[in-house]
Each structure stands twice: as structure tokens, then as C-alpha cells.
Amino acid sequence: MLAKGRKSRENPGMKADLDHLPDVQRGELARVQKILLGEFAEATSRASQSWKRNGRILKIILFGSYSRTDWVDEPENGYQSDFDLLIIVSHADLTDIADYWYIAEDKILHDDAVRRPVNIIVHTLDEVNQGLRKGEYFWVDIAREGIVLYELPGSSLVAPQPLTARDAYEMALAYHQRWMESANRALVTADDQAVKGSEDLGWRKDAAFSFHQATERLYICFLLVQTLYFPRSHNIKFLRSLAEDIDSRLISAWPRGTRAERRLFELLKRAYVEARYSAAYAISIEDLEAIARSVRMLRDAVETSACERIEQLRVDAGA
Secondary structure, eight states, X not given: OOXXXXXXSSOTTSBOOOTTSOHHHHHHHHHHHHHHHHHHXXXXXXXXXXXXXXXXXXXXXXXXXXXXXXXXXXXXXXXXOOEEEEEEESSGGGGOHHHHTHHHHHHHHTOTTOOSOEEEEEEEHHHHHHHHHHTOHHHHHHXXXXXXXXXXXXXXXXXXXXXXXXXXXXXXXXXXXXXXXXXXXXXHHHHHHHHHGGGOHHHHHHHHHHHHHHHHHHHHHHHHHHHSOOOSOOXXXXXXXXXXXXXXXXXXGSOOSSHHHHHHHHHHHHTTTHHHHOTTOXXXXXHHHHHHHHHHHHHHHHHHHHHHHHHHHHHHHTO
């Protein structure tokens, strides 16, 4: 584990202290790190293959608003920045959330000592370094702004390589076209299902799932255009956190100043699993109509932000 210092020993360009954070947040991060390390050790100890038993967490890196100074901490108003953590492991199979990280995530969620949401992404060192070699903005930003909370020797990140302006423009343009079209297809499907669900709960549940899919795809579109990366997650609350951290204009689509507003988003978030598999999941036509309005607001905000980003990349590329 790192001693306190301004730079990571293995990665001299990365920060390795939390002096900019209040004591409360530093204590929470220490608790989160302890749970992650402990539960990973427990999960790997049960493995039959030797390489799994010898699996290692190579690094834990804090990124996002808490690695900078622009976090929000207003839980009474429904606005509280998440802790975003990159966990780098020694083998690709160890990135599986269900097998190695679900219990840790659940323990963190229900730990009274951790007062704010925690999101994790898990990758191998090769995956991260490959992204840095390609100059993908998401990884470059982590290498520049991230704070190393934990690391083992020999886990250095490579120096980021510049991505050509032309490549960045063409990649963002293609991502925008693919994922915006995909989101719009999900919206059309959801609208049709909602009409059929005026007096049929089964159709309303199908519509809720389709609205979830539209929301997920919109956030993926946004993140790919902005950063050329999105996490392998169906958790739209996590995707929302990453996206709103980049462009606060997206917040207006899902206000959470009241309990009713927060309930609406949670209802949509739950739809990914419960609308398909739980007999107890219920949603009214009024809730569906409110969700539909929010998803369309999100689509408009994503479209505006993405087009601005693509235009800037086009200008930079001289296209």
C-alpha cells in the first residue's frame, strides 16, 4: 500500500494523496478500500485454479470529481457525487463483477460508514495500457487526474500517446450515429408498448424495460462521444453519474430535488431486472408518461452536447 506522498512511486505522474478531501471522505475511501481488498481475497481463495487463487488487485485508482475538487455533497437535496474507482487486476477473468465484486459492492452499499454511492470499474493492466497507447480520452484523463489509493510494484501505467484529431473525430462521429439510432429505436418500441399498456401491466412493464434501454444507450452514446469509452455496466445510475460529471446540463433530465423525482428514476433503474423477472414490479401509465418525458429530455441534452463535441473535434481535425 502507498505511503503518503505527492506522487505514486510506481507512476510518478499520478497523484497518491487525498489532502484535498475532508476527513469524512478520506475515512470512507479507506473503508471502501478495506472492503474491496478483503472481499476479493475471500473470492479468490475459493477458486480451484491456481492462477485465480493467486489473482491480485494491482491498483485502485480514484477518478472523477473526487479526484479533482468539483464534487457535490448535498444529500439533503438529492445531489451527491459518487466515488468512482478503477480497479486494475492481474487477469481478465477477475474483472467479472458477479463472480468477484458483487458481494463487495453490496457490503459497501449497506455499510453505514460509507455515506455516498460508490461505483467501480474493473479492468486488466493490459486493457488500461492499451487504451492509453491509443490515446483514448477516458484513460488519459484517469492517468492525468486519478489518485492512486493502492498499488503493487510492477503495475505502472504506460505514458499516454496522443490520438490524432482526425481519428478522434471519425470515432466520435461513428459512435454518435450508431448509439443515437439505437436509443431512438428503443424509444419507438417503448412508446408502442406504453400505448398497449394503458390497461395492461404486462405491456407497461415491457415499456419500462425499453425506456431503461433507451436511457442506457443515450448515456453510452454520450460517454463514447466525449471519452471514447463506456463501462460494462447496465446500471444507469452509474452511467448517469459519469455523464453528469462531464456535462451538468444532463442533470435537468432527471431532477432529484424531491422524493417523487428520485422515485421515478429508481423505478426506471429497477426495470432492467424487475420489469422482466419480478411479479411484484408495478408501474402506472402516469409513471411511464413521466419517464418518457425525462428520457426525451435526456435525448435532447445528449444530442446537443454530442453535436457540440463532434463539431469541436471536426474543427480540430480540419475536416
